[in-house]
Amino acid sequence: MQEQGDSESLKYVSKEEAEAIERELLDDYKFGQQQLIEITGHACAMAVTKAFPLTSLTKKQPTVLVVCGPDKNGAVGMVCARHLRIFEYEPTIFYPKRSINPLYQDITTQCEKMDIPFLSYLPTEVQLINDAYNIVVDAILGFGNEQGDLKEPYITILTTLKQIKIPIVSVDVPSGWDVNDGSADGINPEVLVSLIAPKKCSTHFSGRHHFLAGRFLPYDIQKKYELNPPEYPGTECVVLL
Numbered sequence: 009m010q011e012q013g014d015s016e017s018l019k020y021v022s023k024e025e026a027e028a029i030e031r032e033l034l035d036d037y038k039f040g041q042q043q044l045i046e047i048t049g050h051a052c053a054m055a056v057t058k059a060f061p062l063t064s065l066t067k068k069q070p071t072v073l074v075v076c077g078p079d080k081n082g083a084v085g086m087v088c089a090r091h092l093r094i095f096e097y098e099p100t101i102f103y104p105k106r107s108i109n110p111l112y113q114d115i116t117t118q119c120e121k122m123d124i125p126f127l128s129y130l131p132t133e134v135q136l137i138n139d140a141y142n143i144v145v146d147a148i149l150g151f152g153n154e155q156g157d158l159k160e161p162y163i164t165i166l167t168t169l170k171q172i173k174i175p176i177v178s179v180d181v182p183s184g185w186d187v188n189d190g191s192a193d194g195i196n197p198e199v200l201v202s203l204i205a206p207k208k209c210s211t212h213f214s215g216r217h218h219f220l221a222g223r224f225l226p227y228d229i230q231k232k233y234e235l236n237p238p239e240y241p242g243t244e245c246v247v248l249l
Contacts, residue, residue: 058219137168
């Protein structure tokens with residue numbers, strides 16, 4: 009029986025530590041990139057269902073807008089959308105710059121085959137988004153991106169998301185935030201889902217719910233990096249911090 013930490017001793021990792029953990033999972037533990045994306049995308053969907061159960065949604069349809077970036081975080085967002093569809097939500101994906109990575113293309117195809125609609129553009133009229141959706145999932149940038157990496161169309165998307173009134177769920181790192189330092193210029197999500205381990209920037213998170221999705225992490229990695237994760241309830245893949 010492995011020992012678990014508690015949320016007070018939980019470690020918040022730097023960008024460099026997060027990269028090292030992922031490299032070790034891929035190279036030493038032989039996790040596949042697709043496997044990690046699937047595990048974390050499913051966990052993100054579970055976090056959404058916990059923060060926003062179907063019965064709590066105020067609009068007639070259980071609509072969710074998932075905004076995906078061009079890299080791995082966007083792929084996690086699409087897997088999240090696919091699982092939300094299975095959980096009887098109605099996701100729509102906005103994926104403005106499609107990746108040439110065959111893995112991400114496969115994940116895109118999976119969503120299309122499940123009849124998840126893809127938006128051709130994001131309305132700049134903020135009220136249209138507020139009226140059409142219950143929640144927005146921000147899967148634009150992950151820990152592998154620098155704040156200065158933000159280019160169009162994501163600068164405009166970020167400006168729009170900062171103005172919406174419906175809740176935002178950010179995947180791993182809220183878009184516009186520095187991975188280590190956070191940011192006053194980024195969006196202000198109501199829910200944050202930290203993948204594998206919480207990043208240092210999440211100490212600045214002031215929203216309603218912070219979930220951790222890292223239960224699959226091998227114990228030796230938890231110990232090596234002194235992550236001290238809290239105990240996950242029952243058989244849950246996410247825990248509320």
